[in-house]
Amino acid sequence: MIPTLFGITVVSFCIMQLAPGDPAASQLSGGTVGRGGETPEMYQERKRELHLDKPLLLNFNYFRDFRQTVRLSAFYLSRTDEELLAELEPLGDASRDPGAQPEAAERLKFLRSVGIPDFNSRLADRDRWPTLPKLMEYYVGKLCGDLGTAAVRPAIDILQDSTSPARLKIGAIHCLTRMVGQPFDYTYSLPPSDSETAAVILPWRIWWNRNKATLPRPSADANVYFGDAMKLMVRSHDEFNNAIVDIGGSKKYYAMAKCYFAETLLSDSPLDQKVAASAILKQLVPEPLKMDLANDASMKQLDEVTANWMEHYRLNQREYEPSSLIRAWRIVTDTQYAYMVVRLVTFQFGNSTIHTHEPVITMIWNALVVSAPLMFMSELLIYLIAVPLGIVCGVYRGKPLDKGISLGLFVLYSIPPFVAGMLFLVFLCYGDYLNWFPALGLHSPNASSLSFFPYLWDYFRHAFLPIVCLSLFSLAAMAMYARSSLLDVINQDYIRTARAKGLSGPVVILKHAMRNALIPILTLFSTFLPAMLGGAVLIEYLFGIPGMGELGFTSIDQKDFPTLMALLYVEALVTLVSFLITDILYVVVDPRITFGARGDSA
Amino acid sequence: MREGEAYLDIVWRQFKKNRSAYLCLWLVGLLMLQAIFVPLLASNVPLVYHDGPTTIYPWYYHLFHPSQSIDLVFNMGLLGFFPWLMLAIVSDWWARRRAISGRKRLAIIFLELLAVWAAMIAVAWIPATCPRDPYGDLNFPKEQAKDPQTRHGLYVPLPFGPTEINLPSRLEPPQTSPHPPENATKFNQRFTHWLGTNSNGEDVLAEMLYGTRISMTVGLVAVSLYLAIGIVVGAIAGYFGGAVDMVLSRIIEIVLLFPTLFLILTLVGLLGQNVSEQGGQQIYIAMAVIGITGWPTIARLTRGEVLKQRSLDYTLAAQALGASHWRILFRHILPNSLSPALVSVPFGISGAIVIEASLSLLGFGAQPGQPSWGFLLHVASQNYHSWWLVVFPSLAIFFTVTVFNLVGNGLRDAMDPRLRI
Numbered sequence A: 001m002i003p004t005l006f007g008i009t010v011v012s013f014c015i016m017q018l019a020p021g022d023p024a025a026s027q028l029s030g031g032t033v034g035r036g037g038e039t040p041e042m043y044q045e046r047k048r049e050l051h052l053d054k055p056l057l058l059n060f061n062y063f064r065d066f067r068q069t070v071r072l073s074a075f076y077l078s079r080t081d082e083e084l085l086a087e088l089e090p091l092g093d094a095s096r097d098p099g100a101q102p103e104a105a106e107r108l109k110f111l112r113s114v115g116i117p118d119f120n121s122r123l124a125d126r127d128r129w130p131t132l133p134k135l136m137e138y139y140v141g142k143l144c145g146d147l148g149t150a151a152v153r154p155a156i157d158i159l160q161d162s163t164s165p166a167r168l169k170i171g172a173i174h175c176l177t178r179m180v181g182q183p184f185d186y187t188y189s190l191p192p193s194d195s196e197t198a199a200v201i202l203p204w205r206i207w208w209n210r211n212k213a214t215l216p217r218p219s220a221d222a223n224v225y226f227g228d229a230m231k232l233m234v235r236s237h238d239e240f241n242n243a244i245v246d247i248g249g250s251k252k253y254y255a256m257a258k259c260y261f262a263e264t265l266l267s268d269s270p271l272d273q274k275v276a277a278s279a280i281l282k283q284l285v286p287e288p289l290k291m292d293l294a295n296d297a298s299m300k301q302l303d304e305v306t307a308n309w310m311e312h313y314r315l316n317q318r319e320y321e322p323s324s325l326i327r328a329w330r331i332v333t334d335t336q337y338a339y340m341v342v343r344l345v346t347f348q349f350g351n352s353t354i355h356t357h358e359p360v361i362t363m364i365w366n367a368l369v370v371s372a373p374l375m376f377m378s379e380l381l382i383y384l385i386a387v388p389l390g391i392v393c394g395v396y397r398g399k400p401l402d403k404g405i406s407l408g409l410f411v412l413y414s415i416p417p418f419v420a421g422m423l424f425l426v427f428l429c430y431g432d433y434l435n436w437f438p439a440l441g442l443h444s445p446n447a448s449s450l451s452f453f454p455y456l457w458d459y460f461r462h463a464f465l466p467i468v469c470l471s472l473f474s475l476a477a478m479a480m481y482a483r484s485s486l487l488d489v490i491n492q493d494y495i496r497t498a499r500a501k502g503l504s505g506p507v508v509i510l511k512h513a514m515r516n517a518l519i520p521i522l523t524l525f526s527t528f529l530p531a532m533l534g535g536a537v538l539i540e541y542l543f544g545i546p547g548m549g550e551l552g553f554t555s556i557d558q559k560d561f562p563t564l565m566a567l568l569y570v571e572a573l574v575t576l577v578s579f580l581i582t583d584i585l586y587v588v589v590d591p592r593i594t595f596g597a598r599g600d601s602a
Numbered sequence B: 001m002r003e004g005e006a007y008l009d010i011v012w013r014q015f016k017k018n019r020s021a022y023l024c025l026w027l028v029g030l031l032m033l034q035a036i037f038v039p040l041l042a043s044n045v046p047l048v049y050h051d052g053p054t055t056i057y058p059w060y061y062h063l064f065h066p067s068q069s070i071d072l073v074f075n076m077g078l079l080g081f082f083p084w085l086m087l088a089i090v091s092d093w094w095a096r097r098r099a100i101s102g103r104k105r106l107a108i109i110f111l112e113l114l115a116v117w118a119a120m121i122a123v124a125w126i127p128a129t130c131p132r133d134p135y136g137d138l139n140f141p142k143e144q145a146k147d148p149q150t151r152h153g154l155y156v157p158l159p160f161g162p163t164e165i166n167l168p169s170r171l172e173p174p175q176t177s178p179h180p181p182e183n184a185t186k187f188n189q190r191f192t193h194w195l196g197t198n199s200n201g202e203d204v205l206a207e208m209l210y211g212t213r214i215s216m217t218v219g220l221v222a223v224s225l226y227l228a229i230g231i232v233v234g235a236i237a238g239y240f241g242g243a244v245d246m247v248l249s250r251i252i253e254i255v256l257l258f259p260t261l262f263l264i265l266t267l268v269g270l271l272g273q274n275v276s277e278q279g280g281q282q283i284y285i286a287m288a289v290i291g292i293t294g295w296p297t298i299a300r301l302t303r304g305e306v307l308k309q310r311s312l313d314y315t316l317a318a319q320a321l322g323a324s325h326w327r328i329l330f331r332h333i334l335p336n337s338l339s340p341a342l343v344s345v346p347f348g349i350s351g352a353i354v355i356e357a358s359l360s361l362l363g364f365g366a367q368p369g370q371p372s373w374g375f376l377l378h379v380a381s382q383n384y385h386s387w388w389l390v391v392f393p394s395l396a397i398f399f400t401v402t403v404f405n406l407v408g409n410g411l412r413d414a415m416d417p418r419l420r421i
Helices: A002-017 A023-030 A040-049 A067-077 A081-096 A102-113 A119-124 A126-160 A166-179 A194-214 A220-233 A237-249 A254-266 A271-284 A299-315 A324-333 A336-345 A360-395 A400-414 A417-429 A452-490 A493-500 A505-543 A548-557 A561-589 B007-017 B019-041 B058-064 B069-097 B102-129 B204-240 B242-257 B260-275 B282-293 B295-310 B313-320 B325-336 B339-362 B373-380 B387-415
Strands: B048-051 B054-056 B152-154
Touching (some): A002 A336, A002 A561, A002 B242, A002 B260, A067 A102, A081 A102, A081 A119, A119 A126, A126 A166, A126 A299, A194 A254, A194 A271, A220 A254, A237 A254, A237 A271, A254 A271, A360 A400, A360 A452, A360 A505, A360 A548, A360 A561, A400 A452, A417 B339, A417 B373, A417 B387, A493 A505, A505 A548, A505 B260, A561 B242, B007 B019, B019 B058, B019 B069, B019 B204, B019 B387, B058 B102, B069 B204, B204 B242, B204 B282, B204 B295, B204 B325, B204 B373, B204 B387, B242 B295, B260 B282, B260 B339, B282 B295, B295 B325, B295 B339, B313 B325, B373 B387
16 A cells, blocks of 8 residues: 555656756747746746755755855856857867866866756857857756755855955855745745744844934824824735725825834734734835845945845754754655655645646545536446346346347447547537537536526536446446356356245345355446546536546646646545455455455465 | 367367457458558549640659658558568468468468568658659649549549648538539539538548548557557566566556546647647657556456466476576467457457547547547537537447457457356
8 A cells, every 4th residue: 555655656756757847948049938928937936836946856965065066157147148158269169179278178067067958069059159148047047046955055155255256256146046045034924923023023123223224213193193004904904905005105104114114023012013014014125135136236235135145044054054964864855756745645736837826626626526426426327227237138148138238238338438428419419409408517507596406407407418428338348247247156056056945036146146246346346436537538528517537638738737746646546545445345245355364374 | 179279270260150250350451451542542632633745643642752651651551462462372372382380371471461561661761751742732623623625633532632621611511412413513423522521621531531540550559569568567577476576566556546548648748748849749649658558457467377377387397497487488478378468459459549539539649630530529529510520430430449349359259268248
């Protein structure tokens, strides 16, 4: 069970590795728009969210020395396009003669390792040089993003080192912005808690200490005005938005707002006031601490940003300088695969990537609610019809009745469900011939206004054809199977004994023969349930039913990978569980079967 | 049982007793022949075309320059068919005179078929890769073919191509004569859409005839692929046992846990996008994916049978003679454990054809320009008011599936009478 579960995650992981990768690569090299309108920034963000920037299986980054890599990355990230173009000249020389310029050769080696598509041929062809700077910048930045936490320390070292040139420091800061997603928390998360207070207040305190002198102090009536606004703000989300609009619109008090709310946040006020104050401060001051700067920034700006980064580093020092034990632990846990396993096992499937961004779990639940009744009813139909048919055929073996039913079953067995569905749609639904059933969906548009019984009738009319289509094939297979397993049993001695005892025909068949004939039929139970989860794709597609199959189809069609992943995993899990149920049913139906524990001596 | 009769000979004798299965085997052959000879049944270019004093043979040229590479393979089969038939007759006569057994004769004929086919494709590859198309800008107006005086062409019985788009005659229902009937002549009588046209004005009958090629190819390629993988994996798992068996059985179990159609759909969707931006190769990817995902069932069957055979005396004898593991497995045990896997082949082919059709119906298999039954249904699913777009491809799929299932039933009864339903 556990190894199988592990195997399921491995297979899901491998399938997801087939997903098309970087939209920016094609965009930068070919100039086409990324898939699904995804920009490189959105892609990076999504990658970080899903931990796709980590190594696949084993993460040795915490044991590697990134000083040289970071130094070179910083070098390239602080260059403008023209400078990068000029840089290509020595690189081209170095590629022809590696021995001449060892430094350039080293830089060339680095650039070759960052994964720029056909870098060598681009470098060799002078006409294609103009495409290179953008690619170099993007891929070096991507490298920094992928290294993440593991390479923060060398970058900070560059900043700390007083001998390093300003340009290199700027480059190191560019590296850091790519390695660290969000350096400071300026606001509380939802729902807010007291434990976050220290982390939230800290950046604001730095900001406050720097800007205290320049901000106008609030007057007495401003204090009253803001106090009233604060009371409203903590009440509800709508009031909060209104208050923000109010403050933004009032010329008289606007300038004093920053000062008032900063003092509220930094004094020991209750939590809900702090939450509101931090949120409104973030609105008033979008970037309290500058973390990035332009290539031609002044020394003063550089010093300020450096100080901010040092502050960030001091705060998170334990994360960036982990002990050897933690580093060893991260070899296996800080990887794409480990994060995926954690997400799957805890059922945190995240949000869908289609435009609605709904949680995957709700999407699956909504689909399951639609398709589970259909599946259940068709299962019921299959068992109710197929088993009696199989019994009739088995009892009247070789008679015209058996031959007729068997032929009919064989024909049903050869009709794929979607073919039956399309024929039904043409001849029974669309009104050209007969207009017995509605064609699309599971409810009429006015269904919500119907009372209970008309609603049920409406549902039945919509669901009838899909259920029939789902059942036909499995019904035939099941009936044929029931017939053959009954035939296997019916010739055995104990049946003859039962007949000799004088038991009536139905009792012999139903009580004695069926009990043993049921066992092979149970095997089918474990295959039908999952087959319907997946096999309903076509029927749901044809009849426009928003169930599991349709969800799977749209998630493949729209490249909605979180949903796809969740569906594959859930369906494999359902299959596993149904295997388990079947095994248990075996023991219930047939006491002779044991699984190891008691049967060792037997 | 006759003296000295081989197992496969018994199976063949038993199989021939089942008349419906035997008939269906001939029908399978007929389907294959239809797939090969379809350019002789339907083509939108004339066999011979007189343009004033010059005479050209565009049909022959198009045999070597089809739009799909599947078509090239089948066209070469067409050209090589009669040479192969003669070769087969001669070599069969020669083999009979030397009293070579029936099984070996069949093997010889089959190998000759492969050789002729390979040779034809190898020869045809040269003109097919040649970029010049002398007939590319020539269109062969069918209206002019009605007028024998100026210029005309000699067409094959159905003068429509599989993907010949003709928007003026779109969504025409099946007809027995071209309308308007009053000016029907001996010539234009031939230009009839017997099974109607689809929303692009393509002739349904022509597309269905060409669709047999894709269906047959998918069935054969996918099944041979998964048969090969499954037999090897199952044999190794069954023969070596122990840890090897445990690991392989786990892998089989895990692959079986994923719902087949959804897994195939996912893989085709993801791979298809990765491999080609245009998606024209998706049908080949679908073939490969059906093959790659189908092997666990075969592996299971083979494993069980190998486990049984391994404990028999002849294996012990082979071991005692000092045969190596691989020799025992592949020369002694495997030939005796193939029957469960082989029984599932016809069912596997019909299953693969159905899966291909469903993939194409969902838009993940055959693409516009590739004639396939599933793609006809895909077009039909956008407009349910034309019954002929649904009924005829459905019948084709139903017919093929039935034929293969009946052959499968016959084979199962012949190979293992215990399993007889």
